[in-house]
Amino acid sequence: MAVADRVHHPASLSVPLDHGKVRCTACARYCTVPDGSHGFCFVRKNEGGRLVLLTYGVASAIQVDPVEKKPLSHYRPGTRVYSIGTVGCNWRCQYCQNAEISQERELVGRALPPQQAVRQAVRLGCAGMTFTYNEPTIFAEYALDLMRGAHDAGLFTNFVTNGYMTPEAVAYLGPQLDAISIDFKGSGEPGFMRKFISAKGPEPIFETSAALRDRGVHVEITDLIVPQVGESDEATRKLARHVVDRLGPSTPFHLLRFHPDYHMRDLPVTPTATLERLHTIVKAEGLEYVYLGNVWGHPLEHTYCPACGAVAVERYGFTIRSWNLDPQNRCAGCGHAIPIVGRPPEDYVPAFARAV
Numbered sequence: 001m002a003v004a005d006r007v008h009h010p011a012s013l014s015v016p017l018d019h020g021k022v023r024c025t026a027c028a029r030y031c032t033v034p035d036g037s038h039g040f041c042f043v044r045k046n047e048g049g050r051l052v053l054l055t056y057g058v059a060s061a062i063q064v065d066p067v068e069k070k071p072l073s074h075y076r077p078g079t080r081v082y083s084i085g086t087v088g089c090n091w092r093c094q095y096c097q098n099a100e101i102s103q104e105r106e107l108v109g110r111a112l113p114p115q116q117a118v119r120q121a122v123r124l125g126c127a128g129m130t131f132t133y134n135e136p137t138i139f140a141e142y143a144l145d146l147m148r149g150a151h152d153a154g155l156f157t158n159f160v161t162n163g164y165m166t167p168e169a170v171a172y173l174g175p176q177l178d179a180i181s182i183d184f185k186g187s188g189e190p191g192f193m194r195k196f197i198s199a200k201g202p203e204p205i206f207e208t209s210a211a212l213r214d215r216g217v218h219v220e221i222t223d224l225i226v227p228q229v230g231e232s233d234e235a236t237r238k239l240a241r242h243v244v245d246r247l248g249p250s251t252p253f254h255l256l257r258f259h260p261d262y263h264m265r266d267l268p269v270t271p272t273a274t275l276e277r278l279h280t281i282v283k284a285e286g287l288e289y290v291y292l293g294n295v296w297g298h299p300l301e302h303t304y305c306p307a308c309g310a311v312a313v314e315r316y317g318f319t320i321r322s323w324n325l326d327p328q329n330r331c332a333g334c335g336h337a338i339p340i341v342g343r344p345p346e347d348y349v350p351a352f353a354r355a356v
């Protein structure tokens with residue numbers, strides 16, 4: 001789609017300032033944008049004293065994924081989600097696996113008006129709609145219209161996000177969000193965030209996750225462990241403590257293996273032993289459901305009953321191998337309630353990612 005054909009959609013998350021400037025209120029950068037300039041994410045632009053979103057209605061990636069890939073392990077398990085990404089990002093992760101879209105400076109993509117996306121999601125048998133691949137906060141106005149349409153069609157909604165939002169964005173998006181996967185990197189250690197992400201620190205992410213949780217949004221936490229430069233026992237312990245205190249001990253917590261990419265191809269994948277060590281630390285802080293991600297076939301992909309230790313849900317990668325819960329999602333062995341929203345569909349068959 002040519003840039004000239006794009007709808008320059010008004011960016012609701014903004015406030016006017018003096019001298020034709022505007023402040024974007026979508027993410028915690030709070031960019032002040034002079035007339036004719038872009039914000040840090042490049043997709044929000046000041047046109048004549050008015051902030052516009054340049055990627056409204058244009059998707060750069062569309063895929064049907066299993067919900068477990070987001071990762072969401074405790075929300076609508078076994079379902080498929082229609083996944084949408086656009087270009088641009090408010091972070092500069094030096095290891096980004098989607099840099100070809102997140103760091104893209106050309107406004108590339110396919111036209112995807114909200115109603116068309118919803119119709120396609122339903123036709124493809126999806127139970128939910130997910131915003132992922134790049135940071136969805138930067139296209140909040142487009143995401144909001146998509147989520148409204150998704151809800152009208154009976155789909156659930158989900159953000160995969162770095163959580164670097166503002167209270168304004170939480171208030172704007174929160175009423176339409178059902179579930180969120182918030183991605184910490186390097187356990188949110190401020191030095192790591194400054195050096196490898198170009199972000200100041202984790203406080204806005206803490207605020208966002210707690211505020212969304214308070215609104216009743218289902219929250220899962222991920223922590224990408226980057227070997228050598230982003231693997232601090234103390235930082236992971238602090239993050240786990242925060243999650244226990246602010247979100248509760250039953251919040252699912254995923255320790256993710258890093259794969260070398262983009263400007264950080266010289267590092268190895270995260271050793272399994274590192275993830276196992278951090279798993280022990282996180283569990284010791286009181287979190288009940290701690291998973292390893294991107295380590296297919298590892299026993300810590302499963303859900304274990306915190307009361308009796310039995311395998312409640314057995315997984316392999318994004319696939320559910322066995323479901324050992326009663327109809328009320330209580331452990332089949334001891335009856336302990338496992339906080340998972342929904343159950344795999346009756347006709348569940350493992351699904352794999354599929355481009356649309």
Ligand code: SF4
Nearest residue numbers: 024027030031039041
């Ligand atoms: S979304 Fe964030 S990075 Fe983009 S213009 Fe707004 S404040 Fe700046």
